[in-house]
Amino acid sequence: DGGITQSPKYLFRKEGQNVTLSCEQNLNHDAMYWYRQDPGQGLRLIYYSQIVNDFQKGDIAEGYSVSREKKESFPLTVTSAQKNPTAFYLCASSAGLAGGPLRNEQFFGPGTRLTVL
Amino acid sequence: AQSVTQPDIHITVSEGASLELRCNYSYGATPYLFWYVQSPGQGLQLLLKYFSGDTLVQGIKGFEAEFKRSQSSFNLRKPSVHWSDAAEYFCAVDPKAAGNKLTFGGGTRVLVKP
Numbered sequence: 001d002g003g004i005t006q007s008p009k010y011l012f013r014k015e016g017q018n019v020t021l022s023c024e025q026n027l028n029h030d031a032m033y034w035y036r037q038d039p040g041q042g043l044r045l046i047y048y049s050q051i052v053n054d055f056q057k058g059d060i061a062e063g064y065s066v067s068r069e070k071k072e073s074f075p076l077t078v079t080s081a082q083k084n085p086t087a088f089y090l091c092a093s094s095a096g097l098a099g100g101p102l103r104n105e106q107f108f109g110p111g112t113r114l115t116v117l
Numbered sequence: 118a119q120s121v122t123q124p125d126i127h128i129t130v131s132e133g134a135s136l137e138l139r140c141n142y143s144y145g146a147t148p149y150l151f152w153y154v155q156s157p158g159q160g161l162q163l164l165l166k167y168f169s170g171d172t173l174v175q176g177i178k179g180f181e182a183e184f185k186r187s188q189s190s191f192n193l194r195k196p197s198v199h200w201s202d203a204a205e206y207f208c209a210v211d212p213k214a215a216g217n218k219l220t221f222g223g224g225t226r227v228l229v230k231p
Contacts, residue, residue: 004160033218042207042223043161058218090160094219101149101168104211104219108153108160 002027004109011114021076023091030096032074037088123222131230138193140208149211150191156204203229
């Protein structure tokens with residue numbers, strides 16, 4: 001089955017440690033996205049990538065970093081510079097710029113809940 | 118400014134009653150429109166989408182949405198809710214302009230009373 005996987009589902013880290021969240025898709029999508037979701041709030045875009053080896057900052061990129069070395073993978077690193085990293089993180093993918101109306105129809109992974117102790 | 122608004126933060130509905138969730142947008146041209154649902158602790162699932170054509174769109178799980186150009190709205194409806202419809206619902210807009218991304222509304226949390 002095609003889809004998006006995120007691992008792990010729950011992640012605990014000590015304050016000051018960097019942590020990397022995994023996101024893999026087998027939908028052959030060009031575009032991938034990372035969102036942050038806090039309780040009672042909507043989705044806030046952290047980073048997105050329209051194509052391999054390229055990515056752009058979203059609305060709340062400070063304290064985060066990404067890479068896009070493979071089409072299937074878009075890992076997110078939460079660095080120690082992120083002031084309040086405890087949140088629910090969602091990865092998504094879409095067909096991208098070549099997809100016509102489907103370019104922004106996003107498919108989501110199950111999410112990773114990060115708790116910093 | 119371009120925006121997507123879901124005016125209702127919370128809605129409580131009795132099981133078996135009808136449900137309508139509001140979504141308004143402010144963009145120059147008619148955008149592509151989406152509704153997503155999120156169960157607690159889960160990712161988002163696409164319910165339905167509107168690109169063009171018939172303004173009444175059918176989706177999964179018995180949901181439908183109606184695009185009204187004159188009101189810049191894309192409201193989601195279900196004739197009879199089930200307890201399993203308790204979730205958070207997000208409206209999203211693709212402005213269609215090159216390089217623009219999907220913009221999400223703030224979400225509406227639906228509680229279903231037995």
